[in-house]
Amino acid sequence: MQQNKVSIDEDSYELAFSYDVIEDGETKNYPLEKDSKNSLFYQLCDSQGVWTPNTHNLKVSGAFIITNPIGLYGENGIAPKESSIGLAIRWCSGTSKKRGVKFIGDINKSTNRQEIQFCVVFNKAELRGSVTFYFELFINSNELGTQNEQHLANTKGTLIGEDQICILDIDAKEQNFPIELFDDPDSPLWKLYVSENDPRFTPWGLDAVKIQLNKAHKDYKYINQDVKTKFSPVLLREILASAVSLYINKLQEIAKKYEQECQGLQDFLNDDTDWAPGCVAEVVKGFQSEPMNIDFTSPIETSISVHKYFDLKLGNL
Amino acid sequence: MIIQTLSRSQSKDAFERIQENSDFTSIDWSNRLDSDYLVIINYLVEKYFELKQSGYKDYQLDYRFSLLFYDYFHQKEWMTDRIAADYEFWSYFALIVIPDLVFDRFGADDDKHYYAKGLRIWPYTLYWYTHLAWQGNVESTNKILSSSRCCSDTILNLVERPGRNGTYISMYRSIMFYFVNCNPTKEVDNIKLFRSIMKLALAKPLVIDPDLCSGGPSEYAKEIVQECVDKIDFTLKE
Numbered sequence: 231m232q233q234n235k236v237s238i239d240e241d242s243y244e245l246a247f248s249y250d251v252i253e254d255g256e257t258k259n260y261p262l263e264k265d266s267k268n269s270l271f272y273q274l275c276d277s278q279g280v281w282t283p284n285t286h287n288l289k290v291s292g293a294f295i296i297t298n299p300i301g302l303y304g305e306n307g308i309a310p311k312e313s314s315i316g317l318a319i320r321w322c323s324g325t326s327k328k329r330g331v332k333f334i335g336d337i338n339k340s341t342n343r344q345e346i347q348f349c350v351v352f353n354k355a356e357l358r359g360s361v362t363f364y365f366e367l368f369i370n371s372n373e374l375g376t377q378n379e380q381h382l383a384n385t386k387g388t389l390i391g392e393d394q395i396c397i398l399d400i401d402a403k404e405q406n407f408p409i410e411l412f413d414d415p416d417s418p419l420w421k422l423y424v425s426e427n428d429p430r431f432t433p434w435g436l437d438a439v440k441i442q443l444n445k446a447h448k449d450y451k452y453i454n455q456d457v458k459t460k461f462s463p464v465l466l467r468e469i470l471a472s473a474v475s476l477y478i479n480k481l482q483e484i485a486k487k488y489e490q491e492c493q494g495l496q497d498f499l500n501d502d503t504d505w506a507p508g509c510v511a512e513v514v515k516g517f518q519s520e521p522m523n524i525d526f527t528s529p530i531e532t533s534i535s536v537h538k539y540f541d542l543k544l545g546n547l
Numbered sequence: 548m549i550i551q552t553l554s555r556s557q558s559k560d561a562f563e564r565i566q567e568n569s570d571f572t573s574i575d576w577s578n579r580l581d582s583d584y585l586v587i588i589n590y591l592v593e594k595y596f597e598l599k600q601s602g603y604k605d606y607q608l609d610y611r612f613s614l615l616f617y618d619y620f621h622q623k624e625w626m627t628d629r630i631a632a633d634y635e636f637w638s639y640f641a642l643i644v645i646p647d648l649v650f651d652r653f654g655a656d657d658d659k660h661y662y663a664k665g666l667r668i669w670p671y672t673l674y675w676y677t678h679l680a681w682q683g684n685v686e687s688t689n690k691i692l693s694s695s696r697c698c699s700d701t702i703l704n705l706v707e708r709p710g711r712n713g714t715y716i717s718m719y720r721s722i723m724f725y726f727v728n729c730n731p732t733k734e735v736d737n738i739k740l741f742r743s744i745m746k747l748a749l750a751k752p753l754v755i756d757p758d759l760c761s762g763g764p765s766e767y768a769k770e771i772v773q774e775c776v777d778k779i780d781f782t783l784k785e
Contacts, residue, residue, distance in 0.1 A: 283629065318759060322712035327632045327675075329713030331758040355627030362712070368759050387760025387767075389753075413557065445551060454549060 236301035238294055238365070238393075245396060247274055249286040259289070273399045282455060283400045284355050290398075291349040294365065299337045299344065308367075308390045310375030310382050315339075315390070318366045319348050325359025336370055361398045367391035407474065408440040419447040422473045424480045428488050429510035438510045441473040471540040475533040478526060481514060496526045548583045548625040552635035553642060558662035561642040566655045571647035584644055590619060595648050606699045608652075610676070610692040613702075617677035618685050631674060634665035641668050666707045675706045679716065680723040694727040696737045704745045715748075718757045721768030722748055729772050735781040743775045 247262040262281055264272040280286070294317065304311040315337045322329040334348040350363075369388045383390055421442045425432055432438045444450060451460040453469060478495065485498035492498045499515045517524040522539050525531040553561060576585060594615050598608055620626045630636050641649050641661045649669045653660045659667040666672070682688045691697075705719065726741055748771055757767040775781075 284627075316759065318756070320756070324709070324711050324713050325632065326628065327709050327714050328628065329710070329715060331756055333759065355629040358629045358632045366756070366759075368756060370759070372761065385755060385760070387755045387757075389756055410554075411552070413551075413553075445549070451549060457549060 236299060237297045238367075239297065245272075245290065245292045247272075247398075248289045248291070249276075249281045250289070251280065251286070262288075270394065271397050271399070283357055285455065287354050288352045288357070288400075289349055290352075290363065291347070292395075293345050293347040296337055296344045296346065298342055300339050302337065302367075303339055305376075305378045305382070308382065309369055310373050310379040310384055312371075313369055313373035313375065313384060314371040316368050316370030317346055318368060319350055319395075320364045320366050320392070321350065321361050322364070323357055323359065323361040326357045326361070328356070331366070333370075337367075357400050359399075359401060361400060363395040363398065364392050365395055407470070408436045408438075410436060410440045410442050411445050412442050413446045414444060415446045417444050417447070419444050419449050419453070420469050420473065422476055422480075424477060424484075425510075426484060426487075429481065429484060429514065430488070430505045432510045433506070434510050434513040439477055441470065443469075467540045471533075471537045474524075474540075475529070475536045478514075478517070478524065478532045478536070479529050482526075494526065548623070549581065550625065550630060550636060551584075551639045551643070552633065553639040553662065554635060555638075555662065558635075558638045558642055559658075561646075562655075562658050562661050562663075565642070565646055565650065565661070569650055569655055571650070580644065587619075588644060591616070591645055591648065595651075599651075606697070606702070609673070609699065609702060610697065613673040613676045614685060614689060614692060616670070616673040617681070620674060621678070631678070634662075634668060634671065637665075637668045637671035637674075638662035640670040645670065666709065672702060672706050676702050679705050679714070679719045681720055682724060691723050691727050696727050696741070698738065700738045701741055704742055708745050708749060710749055715752065715757055715764065718748065718752075718764040718768050721765045722772060725769045725772040729776050731776050731781070733782045735776075737781075740775060740779075740781045743779055743781070744772055747771050747775060 245264070247264055248259050249262060250257050250259055252258075260276075260280070262274045262276050265275050274281070274288075281288075296317075299315070302308055302315055303313070309315050316333055317335055317337060318331050318333045320329070320331045332348065332350050335346040337346075338344050367390050369383050369386055369390060372386050373384060375382055375384050421444070423440045423442060425438045427438070429438075443453060445454075451457045452462040453466045455461050455466075482495045485492055485495045489498050495514075496518075499511055499518075502511070502515070505511055516522075518526065523535060524539065525535040576588060580588070595612055598611050603611055638661065646661075649660055652669060660669045662668060677688060677692070680688055680691050682691055705723070722744060726744060731740075748768075751767075751771060755767075757764040760767055762769075
């Protein structure tokens with residue numbers, strides 16, 4: 231008789247990310263949106279513009295559906311028949327110099343279908359860089375097994391299977407528009423750097439454009455979110471909006487340098503046939519659509535639409 | 548407290564300036580740093596030179612200063628795990644906040660102690676050596692770090708083996724406890740013993756997870772130490 235196949239279904243659940251905020255003495259949980267480059271690699275985005283890895287906790291939750299677990303046990307399985315197989319979530323972060331495991335439940339061999347839910351909570355400012363999540367099957371008993379099961383692992387804690395769930399890039403949010411800090415007491419609070427190279431062939435990133443914030447400036451504390459008592463969200467919004475408006479206006483000038491016949495940036499961005507993938511022009515073209523909706527028709531319209539966008543995106547900071 | 552960092556290129560420039568001119572007495576510290584950092588400097592400089600004047604050097608100086616350094620910082624509200632793992636923060640510390648102490652300890656020939664090799668930036672090493680050996684309080688940790696089994700090589704093997712996938716911090720702390728308290732039947736080469744323990748500590752979790760086994764990370768660490776003591780001959784050669 232053919233046995234039904236054992237499966238741990240990863241497609242049937244949705245990983246969810248959220249964070250807590252204490253409001254009026256009550257803890258409220260808000261969702262984080264995941265921006266997925268592929269099915270395994272996630273970046274987080276908070277539509278409220280509140281969450282940062284420095285200031286808020288992070289909850290990662292989901293569930294596993296396990297079907298026909300009986301096939302895991304016995305001499306043709308991966309664990310002795312009388313043993314117990316546990317399921318755990320392991321997270322590893324070389325950039326945080328930390329790793330950890332959370333036991334989430336034993337696999338019940340007497341049911342055909344079992345759902346095990348999990349929630350892993352990280353404190354604020356606990357993680358840095360990227361974190362990789364795995365699920366692990368492990369022996370969760372010290373059952374020696376029968377004579378025919380001596381080839382099977384039987385020591386508690388032995389890993390008998392694992393698979394990667396996802397890689398989470400914790401710091402990606404801060405890199406949406408390239409921002410760099412610098413240290414110069416003689417410079418203003420912020421500057422904008424724009425590469426004069428052809429936007430159609432220049433990769434988007436710090437070498438193409440960056441807003442530079444001066445840590446050595448006496449007013450830097452007003453735009454540093456870590457200094458809660460001084461931080462001014464209005465000032466930070468104004469700087470970002472001014473810098474992006476200035477950038478668009480500078481690009482109008484650069485567009486004419488490379489296509490003397492073009493009628494401005496919007497016209498320059500119309501023909502995308504020869505662009506390098508991931509180039510500045512490709513990213514900037516996207517500024518015109520949702521959620522930014524930036525208007526390139528004139529410096530005044532650009533400034534109005536950029537301010538509207540930042541008011542909406544960072545209005546709750 | 549404003550957390551300052553130095554990027555790699557900024558660190559390189561700062562290190563070159565130290566190589567060109569290591570006369571730190573001419574620096575106007577109050578112009579260079581804000582008051583929070585000046586308080587830290589005053590504390591660290593005083594403690595460091597107190598230890599030196601007491602005649603401590605090499606490991607004896609490093610572990611004592613590491614303990615003071617960690618005890619001072621881990622009590623600060625602003626010091627988080629995220630900052631402790633940030634090489635750019637420690638580069639700023641080595642090159643801008645206490646370059647005179649790093650220079651006094653290592654000179655300016657090797658850029659690794661300042662910024663070039665993250666795990667070897669001296670303030671990072673000072674913090675993480677005690678962090679990974681921490682036994683819950685200063686007194687208990689001091690008993691571990693002051694053991695005659697420990698030396699400069701212990702620092703290197705503990706701090707510079709974080710594991711590519713992150714560190715089992717609780718297991719490392721237990722390893723330090725059992726390493727210092729193990730009782731080999733003969734006099735052993737502690738450097739070789741500790742290296743073997745740390746290699747096994749990286750390899751074994753691939754098969755059995757310290758957090759999921761019977762007895763947890765502490766029992767796991769005890770078994771690793773005992774396994775190395777029992778099975779490998781580390782006796783000192785005549």
